Amino acid sequence: MNPTIAGDLTAFRAETHAWLDENCPQSQRAPVKNGFEDIFAGGRNPHFHNEDQKVWFERMRDKGWTAPTWPKAYGGGGLSPQENKVLEEEMAKLGCRKPLWSFGLMMLGPALLHYGSEEQKQKYIREIVNGEIWWSQGYSEPGSGSDLASLKTSAVDMGDHYVVNGQKVWTSYADKSDMIFCLVRTDQEAPKHSGISFLLIDMRWEGVSTRPIKLISGKSPFCETFFDNVKVPKENIVGEVNQGWSIAKNLLTHERTSIGSLFSNIFPIHEFAKEKVGLESGKLADPVLRTEVARLMIDSLGLKYAIEQTIDEAKAGQQPGAKSSYFKYTGSELNKTRNELMVALAGYEGLHWGEDIKEGKIARDMCRTKGNSIEGGTSEIQLNVIAKRVLGLPTFKG
Amino acid sequence: MALILSEEEKMLKSSAKEFLAERAPVEALRRLRDSQDNYGYDRSLWREMAEMGWTALTIDEAYGGLGFGYVGLGQIMEECGRTLAASPMVSTALLGTTVISLGGSEAQKQSLLPEIMEGNMITALAFEEKNSHRPFDVSTTAEKSGEGYRISGKKVFVLDGHVADKLIVSAIADGELSLFIVDAKASGISIERKFMMDSRNAATVSLEGVEVKADDRVGGKDVLEKSLDIARICLSAEMVGSMQEAFDRTIAYLKERQQFGVPIGSFQALQHRAAHMFSEIELCKAMTLKCLQAIDKEDKHLAAKASMLKAKVGEVLKLVSNEGVQMFGGIGVTDDEEIGFFMKRARVAQQTFGDYNYHLDRFASINGF
Numbered sequence: 001m002n003p004t005i006a007g008d009l010t011a012f013r014a015e016t017h018a019w020l021d022e023n024c025p026q027s028q029r030a031p032v033k034n035g036f037e038d039i040f041a042g043g044r045n046p047h048f049h050n051e052d053q054k055v056w057f058e059r060m061r062d063k064g065w066t067a068p069t070w071p072k073a074y075g076g077g078g079l080s081p082q083e084n085k086v087l088e089e090e091m092a093k094l095g096c097r098k099p100l101w102s103f104g105l106m107m108l109g110p111a112l113l114h115y116g117s118e119e120q121k122q123k124y125i126r127e128i129v130n131g132e133i134w135w136s137q138g139y140s141e142p143g144s145g146s147d148l149a150s151l152k153t154s155a156v157d158m159g160d161h162y163v164v165n166g167q168k169v170w171t172s173y174a175d176k177s178d179m180i181f182c183l184v185r186t187d188q189e190a191p192k193h194s195g196i197s198f199l200l201i202d203m204r205w206e207g208v209s210t211r212p213i214k215l216i217s218g219k220s221p222f223c224e225t226f227f228d229n230v231k232v233p234k235e236n237i238v239g240e241v242n243q244g245w246s247i248a249k250n251l252l253t254h255e256r257t258s259i260g261s262l263f264s265n266i267f268p269i270h271e272f273a274k275e276k277v278g279l280e281s282g283k284l285a286d287p288v289l290r291t292e293v294a295r296l297m298i299d300s301l302g303l304k305y306a307i308e309q310t311i312d313e314a315k316a317g318q319q320p321g322a323k324s325s326y327f328k329y330t331g332s333e334l335n336k337t338r339n340e341l342m343v344a345l346a347g348y349e350g351l352h353w354g355e356d357i358k359e360g361k362i363a364r365d366m367c368r369t370k371g372n373s374i375e376g377g378t379s380e381i382q383l384n385v386i387a388k389r390v391l392g393l394p395t396f397k398g
Numbered sequence: 399m400a401l402i403l404s405e406e407e408k409m410l411k412s413s414a415k416e417f418l419a420e421r422a423p424v425e426a427l428r429r430l431r432d433s434q435d436n437y438g439y440d441r442s443l444w445r446e447m448a449e450m451g452w453t454a455l456t457i458d459e460a461y462g463g464l465g466f467g468y469v470g471l472g473q474i475m476e477e478c479g480r481t482l483a484a485s486p487m488v489s490t491a492l493l494g495t496t497v498i499s500l501g502g503s504e505a506q507k508q509s510l511l512p513e514i515m516e517g518n519m520i521t522a523l524a525f526e527e528k529n530s531h532r533p534f535d536v537s538t539t540a541e542k543s544g545e546g547y548r549i550s551g552k553k554v555f556v557l558d559g560h561v562a563d564k565l566i567v568s569a570i571a572d573g574e575l576s577l578f579i580v581d582a583k584a585s586g587i588s589i590e591r592k593f594m595m596d597s598r599n600a601a602t603v604s605l606e607g608v609e610v611k612a613d614d615r616v617g618g619k620d621v622l623e624k625s626l627d628i629a630r631i632c633l634s635a636e637m638v639g640s641m642q643e644a645f646d647r648t649i650a651y652l653k654e655r656q657q658f659g660v661p662i663g664s665f666q667a668l669q670h671r672a673a674h675m676f677s678e679i680e681l682c683k684a685m686t687l688k689c690l691q692a693i694d695k696e697d698k699h700l701a702a703k704a705s706m707l708k709a710k711v712g713e714v715l716k717l718v719s720n721e722g723v724q725m726f727g728g729i730g731v732t733d734d735e736e737i738g739f740f741m742k743r744a745r746v747a748q749q750t751f752g753d754y755n756y757h758l759d760r761f762a763s764i765n766g767f
């Protein structure tokens with residue numbers, strides 16, 4: 001199908017480099033600084049932070065390069081994994097940032113490509129690629145977090161549609177998002193894992209409401225989302241009715257891998273340390289912090305290489321299996337350590353809690369990272385998964 | 399370079415695994431220990447290892463070697479770590495060949511490398527003088543004497559020192575650190591064997607006016623430092639083999655041992671510690687392969703990588719070997735059970751070529767803080 005799969009990528013690399021260099025505005029060639037304060041997330045009411053961001057997004061979208069490896073038939077770039085690697089490398093060389101960040105790209109899209117009907121793919125995949133719909137994720141409920149399959153939000157079959165009632169929690173950006181993908185209970189009688197379905201709900205529909213949750217970091221995109229007799233057409237179910245759990249698991253794997261790899265970035269913490277603590281005879285003035293910085297850098301490199309290895313193994317046809325769980329575990333614990341260390345290195349400066357993002361950033365970021373080992377499945381749950389699925393340890397029957 | 403093994407490297411590894419499981423299981427180390435064997439390793443086994451090409455892996459084809467590279471040697475080392483095989487791999491196949499390949503003259507390479515490859519010659523690097531790893535803190539002197547030098551000083555923790563045919567000795571000559579190849583039987587040398595915690599060989603070597611020729615020199619500080627970095631990485635590969643084996647044995651025990659009417663592996667207190675170890679071991683494996691490849695690629699940042707790896711692997715092996723003993727319960731602290739052998743080897747390997755304190759410090763210094 002694709003002539004370059006086994007063949008020579010040199011021409012593709014040169015073309016890609018030239019195109020990126022010509023089309024990526026200078027301002028878009030810098031790392032994202034303040035998360036959602038700085039990125040483009042798409043949606044029905046798109047908000048660009050500046051004109052360059054818009055230009056860059058539109059050019060990449062037109063090439064299908066917001067989702068480079070997804071099929072062209074649905075608006076993706078249709079690149080082979082090898083070509084995608086070249087694209088990523090060339091983007092990295094020029095420092096080009098991703099033109100679009102969204103739950104749609106990271107999570108829903110891969111699940112739809114796998115489980116969605118042809119109509120769903122035609123509609124939703126295209127919208128995700130084009131950044132037209134902002135998706136949020138509706139899994140957790142107040143009573144169902146780690147034990148997600150105990151969820152209670154119900155979808156009752158009314159013949160041509162479902163009626164949904166219940167509450168979701170931790171729905172990021174639900175107040176800004178256009179649609180939400182939800183796990184709902186469609187069979188009250190079945191064992192808990194077998195009565196769940198995967199449902200797509202429009203936030204504009206009658207009976208959907210949201211309320212923000214404030215986090216210890218002060219700012220928060222999180223919400224509670226309520227469903228009060230919401231009518232949802234049957235075509236909005238993804239996959240088979242009552243088979244939603246397998247989709248949920250598949251999607252969590254993507255979530256854990258992407259959370260894990262988010263934390264493998266190599267932040268030059270030693271430079272930060274030198275700036276804040278200073279050197280004495282060429283060594284960081286505080287010997288204990290010096291050791292902690294070195295240790296953190298070494299662990300970060302370890303995670304980076306482990307992820308690199310998994311990617312290379314996958315290219316060689318070896319399935320990553322449950323590795324997503326240990327990336328998630330190691331990555332989020334490491335990120336917490338890193339941010340604690342930054343507070344310690346920054347001294348009094350690290351304690352500021354200013355209104356403007358820059359001033360309170362170190363303290364707020366540290367608070368935010370406490371959620372890293374909770375969101376997407378807690379560290380304890382990841383360890384359970386590794387113990388059972390990777391190491392094959394027996395289940396406790398007390 | 400993809401971070402995976404080639405088919406050839408995989409084959410080398412699996413043949414080593416099979417061979418060692420049969421010829422050098424932990425039981426063999428126990429026998430060497432209990433009989434207080436004069437050599438401390440099985441000499442016919444060493445010859446077989448040489449016949450299989452393990453001593454030739456990193457030696458250039460120009461000198462009759464295989465030129466296979468350090469990723470290959472690393473695979474062998476890892477398998478040696480799994481069975482705790484006692485042999486002169488570290489002293490000779492790793493350090494001897496590396497120092498001579500990096501610092502040797504044409505004549506030295508021509509004469510010494512084939513001898514090592516054949517399994518006829520054991521080398522030992524005599525470079526430590528202090529009570530812990532301080533490779534550049536050298537008091538041994540090489541005074542000019544006629545055409546050559548006279549070496550005097552005392553070296554400690556010389557791996558395989560008492561069985562070596564050739565010693566590679568560090569000494570200050572003409573004001574700078576230099577390495578010399580010295581015949582172990584030369585007059586003025588006295589060697590005292592020390593039994594180590596891990597039942598392997600190390601010795602204290604005293605040199606008193608030992609005569610060497612000027613062309614017995616085999617490089618200086620740079621050669622020593624690079625050789626040590628290579629050795630740190632390959633020894634880490636051995637340590638990764640040990641941690642994987644200790645871990646596998648522990649997991650098997652957790653599944654088999656019953657207490658309170660259930661396998662102890664069903665207790666979450668143990669499951670979480672096991673899962674944490676798994677995660678740490680996975681990092682060590684990826685880092686090790688990255689570093690082995692870095693040697694073969696002549697990576698400019700080898701020193702930082704070697705210190706990164708030796709620090710991390712030392713820490714994780716300590717964790718895994720200690721947890722192994724603990725999770726075996728009372729049986730774990732008996733000499734009959736083999737898990738304790740891994741804990742003892744871990745302590746020696748961790749201090750060899752620098753422990754994690756040394757390498758955290760070095761890593762920080764290399765990175766300018």
Ligand SMILES: Cc1cc2nc3c(=O)[nH]c(=O)nc-3n(C[C@H](O)[C@H](O)[C@H](O)COP(=O)(O)OP(=O)(O)OC[C@H]3O[C@@H](n4cnc5c(N)ncnc54)[C@H](O)[C@@H]3O)c2cc1C
Nearest residue numbers: 137138139140144145146170172371374375376377378380
């Ligand atoms: C910042 C943040 C963002 C989030 N984003 C989303 C989102 O976008 N969409 C969404 O649906 N959800 C989201 N969540 C929810 C998240 O998935 C849940 O919070 C998480 O699964 C934990 O559930 P819980 O909070 O109910 O804690 P609980 O399940 O009540 O756990 C409490 C404590 O008990 C421990 N525990 C529970 N079960 C076990 C066990 N079997 N063994 C050992 N320990 C156990 C946990 O590890 C934890 O320490 C987010 C959460 C946070 C904090």
Ligand SMILES: Cc1cc2nc3c(=O)[nH]c(=O)nc-3n(C[C@H](O)[C@H](O)[C@H](O)COP(=O)(O)OP(=O)(O)OC[C@H]3O[C@@H](n4cnc5c(N)ncnc54)[C@H](O)[C@@H]3O)c2cc1C
Nearest residue numbers: 655656657658662665666667668724725726727728729731
């Ligand atoms: C040096 C020494 C001296 C001793 N002296 C005496 C003595 O004088 N008299 C005497 O009667 N006995 C003595 N003992 C025996 C000692 O009491 C037992 O070894 C100890 O109780 C552990 O039992 P075990 O060895 O069978 O380990 P196991 O019970 O098999 O335990 C194996 C591992 O599983 C863990 N484990 C077991 N159950 C659980 C659980 N429910 N939750 C979490 N983890 C669990 C253990 O902590 C251990 O890490 C001695 C042992 C030693 C090592």
